[in-house]
Amino acid sequence: MLNITIIAVAICICIALILNLWRLLKGPTISDRILALDTMYINAIALILLYGIHARSSLYFEAAVLIAMLGFVSTAALCKYLLRGDIIE
Amino acid sequence: MPFYLEIIISVSLLTGGVFLLVGSYGLVRLPDIYMRLHSPTKASTLGITGVLIASMFFQSHLKGFLSIQELLITLFLFITAPVAANMIAKTALHHSNKPAEKTQNQALMDTIRDRESPPSNSIK
Numbered sequence: 001m002l003n004i005t006i007i008a009v010a011i012c013i014c015i016a017l018i019l020n021l022w023r024l025l026k027g028p029t030i031s032d033r034i035l036a037l038d039t040m041y042i043n044a045i046a047l048i049l050l051y052g053i054h055a056r057s058s059l060y061f062e063a064a065v066l067i068a069m070l071g072f073v074s075t076a077a078l079c080k081y082l083l084r085g086d087i088i089e
Numbered sequence: 090m091p092f093y094l095e096i097i098i099s100v101s102l103l104t105g106g107v108f109l110l111v112g113s114y115g116l117v118r119l120p121d122i123y124m125r126l127h128s129p130t131k132a133s134t135l136g137i138t139g140v141l142i143a144s145m146f147f148q149s150h151l152k153g154f155l156s157i158q159e160l161l162i163t164l165f166l167f168i169t170a171p172v173a174a175n176m177i178a179k180t181a182l183h184h185s186n187k188p189a190e191k192t193q194n195q196a197l198m199d200t201i202r203d204r205e206s207p208p209s210n211s212i213k
Contacts, residue, residue: 001096001099002098002099005098005099005103006102008106012107012110013109013110015110016109016113016114017113019114020113023116029181031177031186035116035122038129038173039129042109042133043133045137046136046137049141049144050140058148061148068162068165076172079173079180082183083176083179083180
């Protein structure tokens with residue numbers, strides 16, 4: 001049962017990633033693109049954790065932590081650059 | 090793996106996957122950036138919490154003791170998602186992006202943009 005669930009949830013997350021990619025490519029404003037990138041980071045964390053369950057390994061947790069931190073830092077840096085013209089003032 | 094643990098993991102995984110899908114669908118369907126901010130920052134945070142709870146149960150079963158380090162990512166995302174949403178909203182205001190037609194109190198957008206307090210008689 002767990003294997004079927006993992007495949008179904010992986011399909012859900014892949015559809016979500018494709019929808020995010022569509023918004024990232026189309027997005028009328030630059031804020032839309034940053035938001036789509038931020039959501040893609042969250043979906044990528046979910047996909048990596050799902051693969052960790054599938055592979056029965058606890059190694060992928062570290063990658064998920066790294067992606068979570070880098071995702072927030074990159075979003076904050078992009079927003080700071082657009083707001084102030086500089087990242088570290 | 091015992092059957093009840095499989096049911097718990099499957100239910101939380103399915104909840105998380107559906108909420109992640111709904112969050113990304115809202116990102117595509119909603120009309121303007123200020124509305125689009127809502128769906129990824131709320132629905133996706135709930136979705137990733139479901140996946141992390143499933144991962145926590147699974148890793149606890151795998152290791153044989155209670156593994157709470159998955160809650161670390163949940164805590165981190167709960168702290169950072171509103172901050173990121175606030176910064177994206179400030180960027181959208183800074184670039185003077187137009188909201189949808191039916192948005193109320195559109196005249197206040199310039200005062201928000203210039204970080205002024207709103208005039209006292211303008212809020213309907």
